[in-house]
Ligand SMILES: [Ca+2]
Ligand SMILES: [Ca+2]
C-alpha cells in the first residue's frame with residue numbers, strides 16, 4: 001500500500017542555513033525520521049520552496065497564525081491545508097523564520113488525489129448519527145456549528161466528513177468526524193483532558209458572585225490553571241490558612257465548581273480581570289509581558305506578615321495577608337490587588353528603586369493603575385465594588401466614606417503617622433530611609449493626585465491651579481507609557497514629570513489638549529515651567 005505523503009514529521013529539528021537570497025545549496029540538519037530523509041532525497045530545498053509557494057497561491061495553504069517572538073527575533077507562521085476550499089483535518093505546516101530567513105519547517109501535508117466534495121448527508125443528520133453513537137441519555141449541546149473537513153482515513157484514502165463538537169455540562173465534551181456520505185463515525189475523541197481549565201463561580205468577601213478560572217480533575221475543582229485555553233496565562237492561588245509555619249498551604253479546592261465566600265475568590269478572580277485590563281488597554285501580556293504565571297499567596301500570617309499585601313520580587317508573586325491589628329482583608333480590594341500586580345509590572349519595566357523619590361513613584365504608579373482598573377471594571381460611586389478615587393476601601397468589613405488608605409482626589413484628607421498625605425511638592429515630607437523607606441507610601445500621593453487632576457479634572461488646593469480632565473483612559477495610557485517605556489530605576493520626580501510630557505507628546509502631539517493638560521497638571525502639583 002502506498003504511503004500517504006507526509007512531508008515532515010511533527011518531531012523535527014531543522015536548521016536550514018540559507019544564504020541571503022534564500023536559494024542555492026542548503027545545509028540541512030534534520031532528525032533521522034525515515035520519511036523525512038526520503039523526502040529530502042527526493043526534492044531539493046529550492047523545489048520545496050517552489051512547491052509550497054505554488055500551494056499557497058492555489059489556496060491549498062492558508063495562513064492561520066503568525067506568532068512574533070521578540071525575545072529571539074523569530075516569526076512562526078502557521079498555515080492550514082485546504083483541499084478545494086475545505087480544511088484538511090490535521091493538515092498544517094509551520095514555517096519558522098529568524099531575521100527574515102527560514103530556519104525550519106514542520107507539520108503534516110497530505111497529497112490528496114481526488115475526493116468527492118459533495119456531501120450526501122446534511123449536517124443535522126451527521127449530528128444525530130454522532131449523538132446516537134455516544135449512548136448518552138441527557139441531551140447534548142452543540143459546542144460549535146458543524147463543518148465539513150477532508151479526513152485522511154488511511155494511507156491513500158480521504159473522505160469528506162462533518163466535524164461535530166458536542167458537550168454536556170462541564171464534564172463531557174466530544175468531537176466526532178462523521179462520514180458525509182455514509183454517516184459512519186470515522187473518529188471520536190474527548191475534549192476533556194485529565195486537567196482542564198473551566199469556568200466556575202465563587203462568592204467574594206462582600207457577598208458578590210464572580211466567575212473563576214479553575215482546573216477540573218477527577219477530584220474536583222482547583223483555583224489554579226496550567227491550561228491557557230481561557231486566558232493565555234497560568235494562574236496559581238495558594239492559601240496559607242492563616243499561618244506560614246504549619247506547612248498547611250494548599251490550592252483552594254471545591255468538590256464542585258462553586259466556591260464559598262472567601263477573599264481567595266476575590267484574589268483569584270481579580271487577578272484574571274487585571275490581566276485582561278493590562279492586555280486590553282495597554283497590549284501588555286501579563287506581569288512580565290511574557291505571560292509570567294500569576295502567583296498569589298493568600299491568608300498569609302506570621303511575624304511581620306499581617307495587615308498588608310505585597311509583591312515579592314523573589315517569589316515573583318503577590319502576598320495577601322490576614323489582619324492582626326486592623327480588620328483589613330487585603331485580598332478583597334480590587335484596587336489593592338491591582339496595586340500589587342502593578343508592582344510586578346514595575347519590577348519588569350522601570351524597576352523603580354524602592355526608596356525616596358523613585359520609591360514614591362513606584363507606589364504612585366501602583367495606586368494610579370489600581371484606580372484605572374477599578375474604573376474599568378466597576379461603576380463609579382460610593383460603596384463596595386464601586387470605582388472611586390480612594391485606595392483600599394473594600395478591604396474593610398463595613399463601608400464608610402472615611403475607611404480607606406490614601407485619597408487621590410484630596411490627599412490631605414488622610415494622614416499617615418507623618419502627617420497629612422501631601423498633594424503638592426511644597427508638602428513633600430523629607431523622611432530618612434528608616435521611615436517608610438524615605439517616604440515611599442507618603443510622598444506617592446503627589447503624583448497620584450496629579451493623575452487624578454489629569455483624568456478627572458480639578459484644582460490643586462495649594463497652587464489653586466486648575467486642570468481640565470482628559471478622561472481616565474487617556475490619562476492611564478500616558479502614565480503607563482511614561483512609567484514602563486521611559487522611567488529608569490532611580491528616576492526622580494522631575495524626571496517623571498518630563499517622562500509624562502514625552503509620553504503625551506508621543507501619543508497626542510505637543511500641541512494637543514492632552515499634552516497641554518499634562519503640562520498643567522505638573523504645574524498644579526508645584527513644578528515650574
Ligand atoms: Ca472602590
Ligand atoms: Ca478604590
Ligand SMILES: [Zn+2]
Nearest residue numbers: 339343363366
Ligand atoms: Zn505598594
